[in-house]
Amino acid sequence: MDRKIAVITGASSGIGLLTALELARSGYSVVATMRNPMGRTALDEAAAKAGVQDRIDVRRLDITESASVAPAIEEIVQHYGRLDVLVNNAGFAMAGFADDVALEELRTQFDTNFFGHVAVTLAVLPHMRRQQSGHIIMVSSIAGRAAHPGIGSYSASKFALEGWSEALRLEMNPLGIRVVLVEPGSYETNIWEKNVHIASAAFSDGSPNKERSRRFAEHVKTQVAKGDAREVARLIARVSTMPHPRLRYLVGKDARLYHWVRLLMPWKRYEKMVARTVGI
Ligand SMILES: NC(=O)c1ccc[n+]([C@@H]2O[C@H](COP(=O)([O-])OP(=O)(O)OC[C@H]3O[C@@H](n4cnc5c(N)ncnc54)[C@H](OP(=O)(O)O)[C@@H]3O)[C@@H](O)[C@H]2O)c1
Numbered sequence: 648m649d650r651k652i653a654v655i656t657g658a659s660s661g662i663g664l665l666t667a668l669e670l671a672r673s674g675y676s677v678v679a680t681m682r683n684p685m686g687r688t689a690l691d692e693a694a695a696k697a698g699v700q701d702r703i704d705v706r707r708l709d710i711t712e713s714a715s716v717a718p719a720i721e722e723i724v725q726h727y728g729r730l731d732v733l734v735n736n737a738g739f740a741m742a743g744f745a746d747d748v749a750l751e752e753l754r755t756q757f758d759t760n761f762f763g764h765v766a767v768t769l770a771v772l773p774h775m776r777r778q779q780s781g782h783i784i785m786v787s788s789i790a791g792r793a794a795h796p797g798i799g800s801y802s803a804s805k806f807a808l809e810g811w812s813e814a815l816r817l818e819m820n821p822l823g824i825r826v827v828l829v830e831p832g833s834y835e836t837n838i839w840e841k842n843v844h845i846a847s848a849a850f851s852d853g854s855p856n857k858e859r860s861r862r863f864a865e866h867v868k869t870q871v872a873k874g875d876a877r878e879v880a881r882l883i884a885r886v887s888t889m890p891h892p893r894l895r896y897l898v899g900k901d902a903r904l905y906h907w908v909r910l911l912m913p914w915k916r917y918e919k920m921v922a923r924t925v926g927i
Pocket residue numbers: 656657658659660661662663681682683686708709710711736737738739759763786787788789830831832833834835836837838839842
């Protein structure tokens with residue numbers, strides 16, 4: 648049976664892992680890429696439990712190694728003969744107030760959350776152009792619509808991704824290639840715990856923000872309700888099958904609420920509310 652082919656980046660944990668499972672359950676052959684395939688155990692176990700292990704092919708891909716991205720995608724297309732869905736999911740969050748984040752740290756954030764997705768997308772486009780079809784789904788964030796204090800670097804990388812993707816969508820739509828931004832609120836994954844990057848100066852004695860950073864970290868840890876990431880995975884699987892998806896999909900009650908409050912509340916009130924809520 649000819650299955651559609653989906654490629655996903657950052658499939659070792661969180662939304663990526665769950666999306667790989669969800670797409671496999673929906674009948675796709677999934678190429679689940681990760682930068683270190685030694686970390687595949689969680690996906691393998693979950694796939695076996697769901698009975699979809701024969702539909703998941705784990706391959707190595709670090710999206711920041713630009714020279715190896717195109718050959719990796721080429722190999723996948725050679726092997727499967729086509730590529731129907733790309734889910735640009737890999738990412739991390741850099742925490743730290745603007746004047747605590749070194750320029751090099753900010754660049755690292757963009758290397759993954761922006762340039763990494765651009766590199767994979769550019770590698771996939773010639774194949775989708777030839778097919779005259781394909782879905783490119785960018786896992787952005789509510790932080791790509793509304794910037795958050797304390798994670799300005801992360802917000803900036805997602806804003807960049809949003810701008811690039813919006814233009815790409817307009818360019819590719821007439822060719823039958825659908826570009827979509829999925830914008831989750833807060834979900835229970837490794838992003839804010841094991842995988843979080845904290846700017847090296849954030850808690851140093853020399854930082855003018857040390858105390859505010861501490862209060863902000865406490866707020867994220869104790870007051871931000873985190874949803875079940877399967878909700879995001881299901882949405883991505885659904886969007887993958889839509890012939891004419893929208894450009895943007897906010898997902899999560901918190902994301903929708905934040906978006907509408909920011910749009911509708913007078914800006915000065917909004918600023919005060921944000922400062923009070925995050926304790927800065
Ligand atoms: N969870 C949320 O609340 C939330 C909200 C909005 C948006 N998002 C977005 O959702 C996406 C997935 O994050 P998550 O929440 O599922 O967090 P996660 O559990 O930390 O997963 C992130 C994944 O990205 C991978 N990754 C990081 N850098 C990479 C690189 N250079 N090349 C390849 N893979 C790389 C990680 O691999 P390793 O295992 O090797 O580190 C991991 O598999 C991100 O784009 C994030 O911005 C998450």
